[in-house]
Amino acid sequence: MFKKLIVPGFAAAIGCTGGILFERHRNQVNFSVSADSSVVDGINPSDVLMPISSSQIKPTTDQTSSRVSTIMKHGYPSYDSVRLYKNFVLSYDRRLRTANWVFEHLTPQSLDRNASVSRKNCDFFEDPSIHPSFRARNQDFKGSGYDRGHLAPAGNYRSNQEEGCQTFILSNISPQVGVGFNRGVWNNLEKYVRYRARRAKNLWTVTGPLYLPRNKNGKKYVKYEVIGDHDVSVPTHFFKVLLVENDDGNYEIESFVIQNKQIDDNIPLKAFKVPIDSIERSAGFVLFDKMPKQMVRSMNSNNRFLDNFHKSLTQKDSKEP
Numbered sequence: 001m002f003k004k005l006i007v008p009g010f011a012a013a014i015g016c017t018g019g020i021l022f023e024r025h026r027n028q029v030n031f032s033v034s035a036d037s038s039v040v041d042g043i044n045p046s047d048v049l050m051p052i053s054s055s056q057i058k059p060t061t062d063q064t065s066s067r068v069s070t071i072m073k074h075g076y077p078s079y080d081s082v083r084l085y086k087n088f089v090l091s092y093d094r095r096l097r098t099a100n101w102v103f104e105h106l107t108p109q110s111l112d113r114n115a116s117v118s119r120k121n122c123d124f125f126e127d128p129s130i131h132p133s134f135r136a137r138n139q140d141f142k143g144s145g146y147d148r149g150h151l152a153p154a155g156n157y158r159s160n161q162e163e164g165c166q167t168f169i170l171s172n173i174s175p176q177v178g179v180g181f182n183r184g185v186w187n188n189l190e191k192y193v194r195y196r197a198r199r200a201k202n203l204w205t206v207t208g209p210l211y212l213p214r215n216k217n218g219k220k221y222v223k224y225e226v227i228g229d230h231d232v233s234v235p236t237h238f239f240k241v242l243l244v245e246n247d248d249g250n251y252e253i254e255s256f257v258i259q260n261k262q263i264d265d266n267i268p269l270k271a272f273k274v275p276i277d278s279i280e281r282s283a284g285f286v287l288f289d290k291m292p293k294q295m296v297r298s299m300n301s302n303n304r305f306l307d308n309f310h311k312s313l314t315q316k317d318s319k320e321p
């Protein structure tokens, strides 16, 4: 059961060349989602901008719209400023100048590598589909002391240069502490997602920022830094949730929250596991809501994959396990 909204006249817009061009397609979303009308109705079409480009961003075709359906198979967490890319779908938070969430779908095949693909061939670039008042710029990160941290990691897309470079769009980027976080524990978590995906049939992953309160003098406060002229928010924490479909058809879920600060490399990832509903409560949306909860086994107290992953990391193998 699929409900498909086809875009009349969309093809005419695809022929554009020269730089990145964005077209607003009011009520013209080339979109294919499973037939839960609330899902279709929930999307505000005027807010779904189709990126069209001759270089970094491919036009949406039937093929990419079915890719989007696959990535979002288990439900949209929210519909605020949704953006569709080749391999990831994100919702942008205009007030905080970074994403609400980024969804991806990985398989053993999608992680194939092409040795000539390198992130060195990519540059970070602004997302012109975001209104200039709310858009993060490269300049905002300059001198801030923070890395431009990927939410959908470039390392998940090493079979195709163009697709890898798509992840450098600044709406997929959040300010992250460099040493000890982006280049440490968070990088390990991203490697673990790939490790797990290579041993699964399908893996869906959702990543996003959190702004968590802290107690002070018996009261709770949320405090976070903002950087640059556009006040790009520095999240206090990041979450990552993995929904794994195993070869036997069983589903497992693992969920992590890590504070955006320098963290000792020797702390195992299992120390950062948290119940998924605590992420949902903090983030303000429900994850994988189309997936019946009784079908999913929580792996939050089962570390068999994580433990083997950590062992493989210490085997001094230069190749990622």
Ligand SMILES: *[C@@H]1O[C@H](CO)[C@@H](O)[C@H](O)[C@H]1NC(C)=O
Pocket: 114, 115, 116, 117, 159, 160, 161
């Ligand atoms: C690998 O990537 C290079 C550079 O993007 C490309 O020219 C080549 O066709 C790719 N090879 C395969 C097998 O996809």
